[in-house]
Each structure stands twice: as C-alpha cells, then as structure tokens.
Amino acid sequence: MPRFACSDRVAGQASAALLRLNVVGIVQxxxxxxxxxxxxxxxHEYRDRQTGASVLALDRVDLDVLPGExxxxxxxxxxxxxxxxxxxxGLILPREGQVLLDGVRVQGPAASRGMVFQEFAILPWRTVExxxxxxxxLRGTPKPERAKVVSRFIDMMNLRGFEKKYPHELSGGMKQxxxxxxxxxxxxxxxxxxxxxxxxxxxTRITLEEETVKIGLITRKTIVFVTHSVEEAVFLGDRVAIFxxxxxxxxxxxxxxxxxxxxxxxxLVSDPRFIEARDRVTRSVREEVxxxxxxLDGARPHSSNLRH
Ligand SMILES: Nc1ncnc2c1ncn2[C@@H]1O[C@H](COP(=O)(O)OP(=O)(O)OP(=O)(O)O)[C@@H](O)[C@H]1O
Ligand SMILES: [Mg+2]
Numbered sequence: 155m156p157r158f159a160c161s162d163r164v165a166g167q168a169s170a171a172l173l174r175l176n177v178v179g180i181v182q183x184x185x186x187x188x189x190x191x192x193x194x195x196x197x198h199e200y201r202d203r204q205t206g207a208s209v210l211a212l213d214r215v216d217l218d219v220l221p222g223e224x225x226x227x228x229x230x231x232x233x234x235x236x237x238x239x240x241x242x243x244g245l246i247l248p249r250e251g252q253v254l255l256d257g258v259r260v261q262g263p264a265a266s267r268g269m270v271f272q273e274f275a276i277l278p279w280r281t282v283e284x285x286x287x288x289x290x291x292l293r294g295t296p297k298p299e300r301a302k303v304v305s306r307f308i309d310m311m312n313l314r315g316f317e318k319k320y321p322h323e324l325s326g327g328m329k330q331x332x333x334x335x336x337x338x339x340x341x342x343x344x345x346x347x348x349x350x351x352x353x354x355x356x357x358t359r360i361t362l363e364e365e366t367v368k369i370g371l372i373t374r375k376t377i378v379f380v381t382h383s384v385e386e387a388v389f390l391g392d393r394v395a396i397f398x399x400x401x402x403x404x405x406x407x408x409x410x411x412x413x414x415x416x417x418x419x420x421x422l423v424s425d426p427r428f429i430e431a432r433d434r435v436t437r438s439v440r441e442e443v444x445x446x447x448x449x450l451d452g453a454r455p456h457s458s459n460l461r462h
Contacts, residue, residue: 393409
C-alpha cells in the first residue's frame with residue numbers, strides 16, 4: 155500500500171467534496187482541502203508485560219479526514235478499529251507514526267476530540283441532564299449557560315421528560331443518545347464514534363442513524379465512525395474506509411455519491427447509488443474476512459461484518 159493512498163484520493167476528490175459541502179454550508183472554501191485529521195505511517199503493537207507476547211494491531215495506516223467530513227471505518231473484527239480511534243483520541247500513543255489534528259501532533263487526550271465508546275459510557279450516578287452537561291462542567295462553563303446547552307441537546311435527542319432520570323431507568327437507545335449528547339455538548343471539533351449503535355434494536359438504530367445524519371449536518375463536525383454494519387457505514391458516511399484484517403491498514407476507500415441531506419432510510423434502500431456503494435464495500439470487507447479464514451482473534455468470521 156503506497157503511503158497516503160487514501161490521502162491522494164481525498165485530495166483528488168476534494169474539489170467535488172468542496173462543492174457538495176459548500177452547497178449545504180458545511181465548510182468554508184478556504185482551507186477545506188487541508189485535512190482536519192492526518193494519520194501517517196501509523197503502527198501499533200500491544201505488548202504483554204508479563205509474557206512478552208505481542209499483537210500487531212495496526213500497520214502502515216495512512217488516512218486523511220477532511221474538515222466536516224463524515225468518515226466511516228469498517229473491517230473484520232480485531233483489525234484495530236478501536237485501537238485507531240483511541241490513538242486519534244490520544245488515549246493510546248502509537249509505537250510508530252503520528253496523528254495530526256489541524257497539523258498539530260496528537261500527544262494525549264483533549265476536549266477537542268470527543269469519543270463515544272463501543273460500550274455505553276455514561277456515568278450511572280448522574281442524571282440524564284447531569285451526564286449531558288458533564289463535559290461543560292469539567293470545563294467550568296457557568297451553570298445558566300450549561301443549562302441552555304443541555305436543554306438544546308435534550309430536545310435534539312428526544313429526551314425531554316427524562317432529564318432527571320438515572321441511566322438504569324433508561325432504555326438502551328436512550329442511554330446511547332445520552333452518550334452521544336454528552337460528547338456533542340462538550341463541543342469537540344472532532345467526534346470519534348466506536349460502534350455506538352451496535353447493541354440497539356433495528357428500529358432504534360435506524361432512528362439514531364437518521365438523527366446522526368442530521369446532527370452531522372447541523373453541527374458540521376468532522377466525524378470518524380466505526381461500525382461493523384456496511385449498510386450503516388454507507389448510509390452515514392461521505393466516505394467509507396475499509397480496513398484489512400489484522401494488522402489493520404487502509405485497504406481502500408469508497409466515496410458515497412449521495413448528498414448527506416438526502417440520507418433517509420426509506421428513500422435510500424432502493425437508490426442504485428446506495429446499492430452500488432454498499433455492494434462494493436460488502437465485497438471488499440468479505441474478501442478480508444474470508445482471506446483471514448478463522449478470525450485472527452480465534453473467532454470465526456462472523457456475519458455481523460455484513461449485517462444490517
Ligand atoms: N489493551 C490491549 N492489550 C492487548 N491487546 C489488545 C488490547 N486492545 C486490543 N488488543 C488486540 O488488538 C487487536 C485489535 O483490537 P481492536 O479492539 O482495536 O479491534 P477492533 O477492530 O476494534 O475489533 P472489534 O471489531 O471486534 O471491536 C486485537 O487482536 C485485540 O485482541
Ligand atoms: Mg472495536
């Protein structure tokens with residue numbers, strides 16, 4: 155894989171993306187071709203301190219994400235997707251290579267990069283509104299201003315009436331909406347979402363996917379979204395990056411040629427552009443899963459890679 159294989163493609167598509175993004179007012183023309191996130195030559199190996207055994211999770215990962223872009227990442231289980239997000243979030247320092255945010259090297263966690271984790275990550279001892287306002291509270295935002303922001307997210311996430319409830323009183327979908335709202339309310343420049351809807355029922359998932367499209371358009375955030383569902387990736391993303399089996403690297407990127415304002419499930423499922431992109435991504439992921447034989451973690455290739 156040549157360095158910046160995906161980056162070059164992004165640069166080539168930048169003018170088309172610019173045009174589309176500007177139509178919906180997502181980014182200003184100036185600087186839009188400069189990546190918001192640049193991932194260069196990334197390699198990460200986990201080492202077991204006691205046994206000395208190592209697992210190479212990521213190798214030679216090069217990927218650019220444009221300002222305001224919604225990038226989805228798919229790939230076989232264990233190929234390093236969560237590791238990649240943790241590195242971009244600054245929670246893990248890579249063994250080799252680097253991540254640049256606006257040209258500045260990421261060296262640790264920062265409020266500018268909000269993460270929604272693979273498991274529910276809300277504080278069980280805090281109410282819905284206290285969870286949503288948590289990031290603002292940590293930042294010292296005055297109470298009246300915090301209340302206004304929290305109220306806006308309660309409405310955006312359809313959580314009105316549940317402000318004073320605790321997480322154990324909520325459904326799975328509600329908990330995940332609180333987790334998304336909590337990250338968004340802290341107003342990060344970049345949202346990193348790791349399979350946020352994986353554990354939800356199909357209907358809730360579709361609703362949240364449609365809400366995520368709207369949130370992306372309203373907030374203009376740069377979003378990196380990891381999922382096992384190819385349909386979800388193609389529904390949400392401007393572009394889908396397909397990772398190889400472990401050690402994960404970018405196998406190819408597929409552009410989804412449908413403006414994000416047109417992403418409504420009922421319209422899209424029969425749209426030939428959607429079907430074509432979905433089939434292409436499915437084939438590519440399937441190749442990786444099958445080429446792995448047994449999954450490298452010891453699991454059989456599982457259907458959730460192709461599900462939804
Ligand atoms: N903290 C850790 N210590 C040691 N090995 C780890 C650690 N975290 C992940 N790994 C290993 O690194 C590899 C990549 O893991 P990662 O969780 O990034 O994959 P993933 O693509 O997110 O998988 P999934 O789709 O199942 O969530 C796996 O082989 C995993 O076992
Ligand atoms: Mg993962």
